[in-house]
Amino acid sequence: MKRFFSFLLGLFLLILIGTFTFLYVDDSRLTDYQEQLVSYSWFEPTLYIMAAVGIVLALAFLIYSFTPSHKKRGLYLSYNDGEIYMNKRSIEKVVLRTLDKYEAVRQPSVSIKMYQKKQKSYMDIATEFFVGPTGNVQSLLERIKEDIKEQTEHFSEVPVREVKVNVVDQKALNKRVI
Helix, strand or coil: HHHHHHHHHHHHHHHHHHHHHHHHCCCCCCHHHHHHHHHHHCCCHHHHHHHHHHHHHHHHHHHHHHHCCCCCCCEEEEEECCCEEHHHHHHHHHHHHHCCCCCEEEEEEEEEECCCCCCCEEEEEEECCCCCCCHHHHHHHHHHHHHHHHHHHHHHCCCCCCCCECCHHHHHHCCCCC
16 A cells, blocks of 8 residues: 555656646747646646645655654663663574574574563564474474573563464475475
8 A cells, every 4th residue: 555655646746747847848849738738727726736735745754754763673671770672683583592492493484573561561472484203293382382482581581472383384385394
């Protein structure tokens, strides 16, 4: 949807600038077309409205460019002796190091969602990986979930609300597992 609106805005600005340029150019070959276009009763009000919309959009973009960005890529944790900024990438590395301990886990990928709340911050962890030949896969997945939760909470001191473990089927993806 964002691309569609960007396309429409770009098309509007292109038509507006093209029309102004067409009217500004002083060429004898274009004079007849310019006079014919200006002679229409609807053209001048439409041109003024489009110019006003263009100016409003330009002012809105100018004001928007000076507003601060509120996108946070991590958590700010407050303690008695100061604040700590917890980066999303550092949590991903802890989870990947935890998954490296298991020999049956192949090609893991990790996705972290961090939630900053006034009273309580928390995070959700989702992992995907292939499982090599092993005895009991269900008990392995439960151990992995508990180990990821324990290691991440120990490292970040932020509670983990949910750990999702998704075992990817190699035959469905037609990928080679190394």
